[in-house]
Amino acid sequence: MAWFAAPEYRLARELFLRLLALVYGCGFLAAARQFRALLGSRGMLPIPRFLARVPFRRAPSLFHWHYSDRLYAAVARTGALLSAALLAGAANLLPLGAAMAAWALLWVLYLSIVNTGQTWYAFGWESLLLEAGALAVFLGNDRTAPPLLGTWLLRWLLFRVEFGAGLIKWRGDTCWRALTCLYHHHETQPMPGPLSWFFHHLPRPLHKVEAAANHVVQLVVPFGLFLPQPIASGAALLMIATQLWLIASGNFAWLNWLTVALALGVLDTGTLRRVLPVGPDPAYGPAYGSTYGPQPGWYQGLVAGYALLVLALSWRPLRNLLSAHQQMNRSWDRLHLVNSYGAFGTVSRVRYEIVLEGTRDVHGLDGWQEYEFPGKPGPVRRLPRQFAPYHLRLDWLMWFAAISPAHARPWFHPLLARLLVNDPDTLRLLRRNPFPDTPPALVRARLYHYRFTDGPELRATGAWWHRRHVRDRQPPVGLAELGRYAPPGAAGRPR
Structure with missing residues (x-):
């Protein structure tokens, strides 16, 4: 034919x-x-x-x-x-x-x-x-x-x-x-x-x-x-x-x-x-x-x-x-x-980001340090990078989690639990772990409003983003509360 x-x-x-x-x-x-x-x-x-x-x-x-x-x-x-x-x-x-x-x-x-x-x-x-x-x-x-x-x-x-x-x-x-x-x-x-x-x-x-x-x-x-x-x-x-x-x-x-x-x-x-x-x-x-x-x-x-x-x-x-x-x-x-198929039937007017932090202070009074992700916005002076066509799945899901806690319900507490035990597989998905030697005693999730800076702000501060704390998405929490979500055999790992 x-x-x-x-x-x-x-x-x-x-x-x-x-x-x-x-x-x-x-x-x-x-x-x-x-x-x-x-x-x-x-x-x-x-x-x-x-x-x-x-x-x-x-x-x-x-x-x-x-x-x-x-x-x-x-x-x-x-x-x-x-x-x-x-x-x-x-x-x-x-x-x-x-x-x-x-x-x-x-x-x-x-x-x-x-x-x-x-x-x-x-x-x-x-x-x-x-x-x-x-x-x-x-x-x-x-x-x-x-x-x-x-x-x-x-x-x-x-x-x-x-x-x-x-x-x-x-x-x-x-x-x-x-x-x-x-x-x-x-x-x-x-x-x-x-x-x-x-x-x-x-x-x-x-x-x-x-x-x-x-x-x-x-x-x-x-x-x-x-x-x-x-x-x-x-x-x-x-x-x-x-x-x-x-x-x-x-x-x-x-x-x-x-x-x-x-x-x-x-x-x-x-x-x-x-x-x-x-x-x-x-x-x-x-x-x-x-x-x-x-x-x-x-x-x-x-x-x-x-x-x-x-x-x-x-x-x-x-x-x-x-x-x-x-x-x-x-x-x-x-x-x-x-x-x-289809994409962006709805467009957000405001950008929210969840920032994860940890501290070794068991009382959670000070010493909070931020975890950084490779793709999603974090530190305000860091220019976003090009990753596509490679897909950073956790970074994407963190964006959905900032829109609604329902998007994160199956995996968010397990994520926090893995940070509390310095799970090496999870840490490989991050850009920076502020606790490379000893896991934190507590972690928390804070919700921030992010916006792009304008030209004068960028020249004056070197920051691509401006962020403002909105509220805590997850108050400080430790293994006592999240131990059941930790990887098998990790909850009792010595600190």
Whole structure:
């Protein structure tokens, strides 16, 4: 079936798959580095406890057959190594079936992590990575031309990401319709980046232009993805430009990077030759001297079958898009094959941060020192750093905890208990532990109001932030109260 091949998307496929492999690598690397404190056998939300109450049918995962911290580490490291190999182009050196198996293995490994990740993995970009990863299995490698149905599935996924995000904003916070949300967003976003201070201080008329441009790109432009070339490529380029703006202005893990990857998958070679120094695609088929072989019948059958599955599973996400009660970042199946997306339907006007402190004074009268996190705001003179596409899960959840204690209920007391015993796995998630030798006697959590300083304040004080104490979120507390939350065997650790 000659119509099944779309050789003009060979380079687009390659760019999408390489960037997808990079994002996969970030996900597996974060899992390997962070899981022991968050999800391990002695973690804040232990996976064994989760597996004991949630059956396989509700959360498919390899860990239902067996779990140990050693196995989890092996899964994460295997995924990271396989991602690196695919990023380097290993899939193009394999037979078609073996390349598909490599992408499928990557998807199974990450699905096993996400489905047992609980609160720490309750982010829309986890489902987006899994949906894009499942699609990658069926895009083939350099042994065959890209399947036409695969390119349309990429467009359908990108459409739902952008249009869903646009609708949730338009239906959500009134500041989006008033074009004023960006008066606040750069300052109150979950994890600002090194340029966020500068974006926040752009002129307010430009903030309105940002908001208006966002509505156009997310509510109008996505329909261009389904039009002939070069219109579809033009729509994708506008989305890429918007995503690069977001990458520069904050840290949103791999959400924007993966959206860029999807948009690159829409660009035909003609467009890519105008924006990148690349040559033309080879024509499809041996008669044209191409390096491609014919698409095997079994491969075309699998691609067609997967396209029909996506079509069937798209009903509920599509109905959600059209609903007045639209839900964002919702998975509609346990395998995360077709999902609903959206972000920032509501924008905070004020930034609150929880600052954790400890003291060796058993009476809590003095000697309080602050714990520092790598990404979230802390000391006012520290410029926010760029971490995306790497994902700092604890830093993100601390932002939610500052908004509402309900977001932190399952893990906050276990976190404090681990600080009281200097748990090494937990301390590895922090930037600075003020008690490296002896654990504190007491810890507390204080709620602060943070705002960006203005230009004169920055020049006078060297501080990027101004903060004001609001109240104590957690009064001073010690192991006598939190010992039951400490890691097994740690509560009695000598001081």
